[in-house]
Amino acid sequence: MSKQERIQPRTLKGFRDYLPETMIPRERLAEVARRVYRSYGFAPIDTPALEYLEVLTGKGSDETDKQLFHFVDQGGRAVGMRFDLTVPLARFAxxxxxxxxxPxxxxxxxxxxxxxKPQVGRYREFMQCDFxxxxxxxxxxxxxxxxxxHDxxxxIGAEFGLGAFTxxxxxxxxxxxxxxxxxLAKKSAAVLRALDKLAKVGEEKVRAELAETAGANEQxxxxxxxxxxxxxxNDTLLAELATLVGDSETGAAGVERLREVLTGLAAAGVEPARVRLDPSIARGLDYYTGLVLETTLDDLPGIGSxxxxxxxxxxxxxxxxxxLPGIGASLGLDRLLAALEELKLLPETRTPxxxxIPYFEADxxxxxxxxxxxxxxxxxxxxxxxxxxxxGKQLQHADRRGYRVALIAGADELDKGECQVKDLATGESTTVAIGAVADEVGRVLGAG
Amino acid sequence: MSKQERIQPRTLKGFRDYLPETMIPRERLAEVARRVYRSYGFAPIDTPALEYLEVLTGKGSDETDKQLFHFVDQGGRAVGMRFDLTVPLARFAxxxxxxxxxPxxxxxxxxxxxxxKPQVGRYREFMQCDFxxxxxxxxxxxxxxxxxxHDxxxxIGAEFGLGAFTxxxxxxxxxxxxxxxxxLAKKSAAVLRALDKLAKVGEEKVRAELAETAGANEQxxxxxxxxxxxxxxNDTLLAELATLVGDSETGAAGVERLREVLTGLAAAGVEPARVRLDPSIARGLDYYTGLVLETTLDDLPGIGSxxxxxxxxxxxxxxxxxxLPGIGASLGLDRLLAALEELKLLPETRTPxxxxIPYFEADxxxxxxxxxxxxxxxxxxxxxxxxxxxxGKQLQHADRRGYRVALIAGADELDKGECQVKDLATGESTTVAIGAVADEVGRVLGAG
Incomplete structure (x- = not known):
């Protein structure tokens, strides 16, 4: 093929390739998630990447969400690529x-x-991990x-050496x-919009916005x-919340539900430090109606939930x-990967x-x-x-990929039924009988 | 929401949902594949579902393949959804x-x-599993x-009780x-097209087509x-093939390569019955240039490779x-699933x-x-x-899902620190101390 006919190999803006060094830990994270979900009896499902556009956006929406990838297919159907796993779950259920x-x-x-719009760390294609x-x-x-x-x-902490979480x-x-x-019940949307900015803009500006958009007085x-x-x-907060919600039935029921959840978690053996009431958490309140939760890493709270x-x-x-009432949550796989990387907890290996085993005796x-x-x-x-x-060339290759053990056997060794087992981290090498190689590999890997 | 505003929950023609009973074995198959690929040092990668259309189809193709889902995105780019994992691998490499x-x-x-066009067992979205x-x-x-x-x-055979393969x-x-x-070297495409029909149309028709499209004489x-x-x-075939290819260097080199492959497989401990030379296998010959392979199930050869x-x-x-020369193969995940189903080797369970554990003492x-x-x-x-x-209602639910053990504990049992462990397959039940429940569960599951 001539140079003119060749295509520049590249990905679309906002999309990315996963190379082995990133894909290996990403697969491990997904595997941990599957294992935990299954241990509670959550069953896997899958739905199509493409759905009828109306399934994704509803009927009669004049303006199709600009964030949605959509088109008309070969059969003249208006179709779209799913933008989350919740709408497909709703259709599925x-x-x-x-x-x-x-249930x-x-x-x-x-x-x-x-x-x-693509931003640092935000892509147009990403993996969701919902239950x-x-x-x-x-x-x-x-x-x-x-x-x-919690589990x-x-x-994930055990798998990657990640510290505590809340x-x-x-x-x-x-x-x-x-x-x-x-x-302020009728102004809840405006109030929560203002409240969400507290950490960013400070109390004075939030008060100003509350006055302006929600018509809130000083009290x-x-x-x-x-x-x-x-x-x-948590106990202090429960008591204070009970006071603050006054005689609102909704509020009292919410406080009671939080109390029951904390009791249940304790019964199941959750360490108290892992769970904290936090009245500032709102999370997309148009959608949620009861318990809401977020999880932060104690070593890297700034990365968010x-x-x-x-x-x-x-x-x-x-x-x-x-x-169909329900409750669900989602593991932020890609954010966790970024966190593990920032905390230098990702092993630098490109091989699973x-x-x-170098092959250097041709025959x-x-x-x-x-x-x-x-x-x-x-x-x-x-x-x-x-x-x-x-x-030497093969060992360079091995070094680059991050293997942990090399099995080196030249003609002499093979003739004697032997093999060198080399720990690539320490450089130490032990010669053992071929029949004992697996045991020695186990010893080196166990020690590492 | 009124009935008129509601959307009919349905999937697009040619697309399908995976319910737990199908998704559970599908995940198990993918897990086996990952485990085997990794054991040889194949590393995972991922590439975007969407690519520049020219990456998928090449430059200047007047007629974009009708099989391709493609559209113009929000940024005016011509994009397409990948139709295989080989073109993305080529771009990636x-x-x-x-x-x-x-390598x-x-x-x-x-x-x-x-x-x-959707057909029985063929969908517009399917999973590929390449190495x-x-x-x-x-x-x-x-x-x-x-x-x-082979591995x-x-x-997969060990995991699902599937019999031998070739x-x-x-x-x-x-x-x-x-x-x-x-x-006939210059007519190879026509010859192989005719040859591919041998099993379907018989020798006479193939001879007629060979004469017509490849201009082949009787000899x-x-x-x-x-x-x-x-x-x-295999030995007999190698000898016959060597004779048949005459003094063609290409042919002789091919026969020699097949011989080396068979020798290597034997050295690695592959049972001879698992590998058979089959001169009728062609496989998309525009693309392949050396070894080609297919795998059939001895219990269900008709389902294909x-x-x-x-x-x-x-x-x-x-x-x-x-x-970039290379070699690869692909596990036909969905076809294997269909085979396992036809052979009644899929467990009928909807829970992982x-x-x-029924919850029937409210407090x-x-x-x-x-x-x-x-x-x-x-x-x-x-x-x-x-x-x-x-x-009773809960046990009905359990029965429908296909659990294997139920842990039944009423107030009396809980007060005594005991629990019934019920084998749902046999109906047998043993009462044990709460501390011994896990061991008893292990015993029942091990026996099942």
Missing amino acids: AQYAQHLGL FKRYHIASVWRGE DTVGTTAVAADIETVLVT LLTA IRLNHRGVLNGLLESCG QADAVVRLAALEGD VASGGRYDNLAAMFTKQE APVF RLADYLKLAASVRAAGYGAELYPEPKKL | AQYAQHLGL FKRYHIASVWRGE DTVGTTAVAADIETVLVT LLTA IRLNHRGVLNGLLESCG QADAVVRLAALEGD VASGGRYDNLAAMFTKQE APVF RLADYLKLAASVRAAGYGAELYPEPKKL
């Missing part, structure tokens, strides 16, 4: 509720697409959602109750700001008259196999194949270099 | 060859989209490709050599038909002048957790949470029903 039986617990790990319990308002489901989040972060809980009813009790603004600024241990979610009253109103391929097979049979991934090049 | 170092071994498990070794012509890579295929099918090997050079030796047609009909053990691939000379000519939630946590801590997935409904 409406379509199969009968078949699935309720239904599913997890879904899949890519979604949004045509938003939801649909068809129940029970407190046990609230508790379980927090437990799953997820604990398991799950922050709030309840939409508590916020609403407060607004009711101070006469009302006081109550709102005081709520968000509350601090203390790495696992978030909440309870909703009615998942699938767009598709069915059947009311720890063992490297002894059969011996190397046997050696590799025996190591794999013992459960250790082993890569055999495919070409009989000079040993 | 051209873009990062320097960074990755060669480069990757696996890629991801969805692809083709707007083809490739790029940047080497070495025979060791050929051998390894067959070994990976994949062996591991990997069928051929070499493009052998086919070309034969055509050279009988003067030439004889040679072609004879090649495809060859039978016998479940793992196929071959060697190519130049992966990424469209993107770079660097020659084997243990079900003992804390006890049930503790029980569930202890079973999970011992490594067994356990689902706690979230609402305190009648036991």
Whole structure:
């Protein structure tokens, strides 16, 4: 092919390739998530990347969301690429509720697409990692959602050496109750918009906005700001919240639900330090109606929440008259990856196999194949270099990829039925009988 | 929302949802594939679902492939959804060859989209599960490709109780050599098109087509038909092929390569019955240039090849002048799923957790949470029903989902620190101390 005919190899703006060094930990994260979700009985599902546009956006929306990738397909249908996994879950639940039986617990790990302006760390294609319990308002489901989040972060911590985390809980009813009790119930959207800016712009500007957009008087603004600024241990906060919501039933029910959730978490053995009430957490309040949660890393709180979610009253109103209340949360896979990278917790390896076998005696391929097979049979991934090049060159290749052990066997060693097992981290080398190689590999890997 | 405003929950023609009963085995298959690929040092990568249209189709193609989902995005770019994982690999390899170092071994498990006419068992979205070794012509890579295929099918067999399989090997050079030796080299495309129909239309019609489209005389047609009909053990076939290709160098080199591959497989411990030379295998010959392979299930040969691939000379000519020879193959995940279903080897379960805990003493939630946590801590997935409904109703729910064990504890039992462990397959029930529940669960699951 001539140079003129060649195509420049590149990805679209806002899209990215995952190279092995990033994809290996990303797969490990997804595997940990699957393991934890399954351990609670959440079942995997998958839905198509493409859906009818009306399924994604609803009927009669004049202006299709600009963030949506959409087009007319070969059959003349208006279609779009899913932008989250919640709308597909709503369609799925409406379509199969009968078949699935309720309550239904599913997890879904899949890519979604949004045509938003690309920014550092934000892409137009990213992976979501959701779990939801649909068809129940029970407190046990609230508790379980927090437990799953807890077990997820604990398991990821163990896998990558990540430190402690804090799950922050709030309840939409508590916020609403407060607004009711101070006469701002009808202005909740404006209030929460203002409140969300507290950390960024400070109290004075929030007060000004509350006055302007929500028509709040000084006393009302006081109550709102005081709520968000509350601090203390969970018991103290529960008591203060109960006072603040006054005689609002919604508020009192929210406080009671938070109390039940904390009790359940303690019963299940969750360390108290891992869960904290935080009245400043709001999270997309148009959607959520009950418990809301966020999770921050104690070593890197600035990166934001790495696992978030909440309870909703009615998942699938767009598709069915059947009311489907539920609760769900999502692991922020890509944000966690970024956090692990920033904390230097990602191993610098480009190979999923720890063992490297150089092939440098051209006519002894059969011996190397046997050696590799025996190591794999013992459960250790082993890569055999495919070409009989000079040993030094092959070891350079190995070094670049980040293998942990090399099995070096020249003609002499092969004739004697022996092999060097070299620890690539320390450079130390032990010669053992071929039959004992797997054990020695295990010893080196175990020590590392 | 009013009935008129509601949207009908449905998927696009040719697309499908994966419900838990299908998604659970699909995830298990992908996990086996990942495990085997990794054990040989193949590293995971991912590429975007959307690419520049020219990356997918090349420059100046007047007629964009109708099978491609393509559109103009918000930024005015002509984009398309990937229709396979090979073109993205070619772009990826051209873009990062320097960074990755060669040879480069990757696996890629991801969805692809083709707007083809939907048929039974064929969808417009499906998962591919590819592995490739790029940047080497070495025979060791050929051998390894067959070994990976062998280990994949062996591991899937162990996981699902699937019987034996046969990997069928051929070499493009052998086919070309034969055509050279009988003067049909320039007509190879027409010959192979005719030959591919042998099983379907029979020898007479193939001879007629060979005469018509390839201008083959009777002697030439004889040679072609004879090649495809060859039978016998691998040694016999190697000898016959060597004779048939005559003095064609290409043919002789192909036969020699097949011999080396068989020797290597034997050295690595592959049972001879698992690998068979099959001169009738062609596989998209425009693309492949060396070894080609297909894999059939001995219990269900009619379903076709479940793992196929071959060697190519130049992966990424469209993107770079660097020659990138390689070899790869692909596991037919969805076809294997269909085969497992047809052979009744898929477990009928809709839950990934084997243990079900009914919650029927309303005020003992804390006890049930503790029980569930202890079973999970011992490594067994356990689902706690979230609402305190009648036991019978909950056991119906459990029955429908396919759990294997139920942990039944009423107030009396909880007060005594005991619990019934019920084997849901046999109906047998044993009462044990709460502290011994996990062991008893292990016993029941181990026995099942």
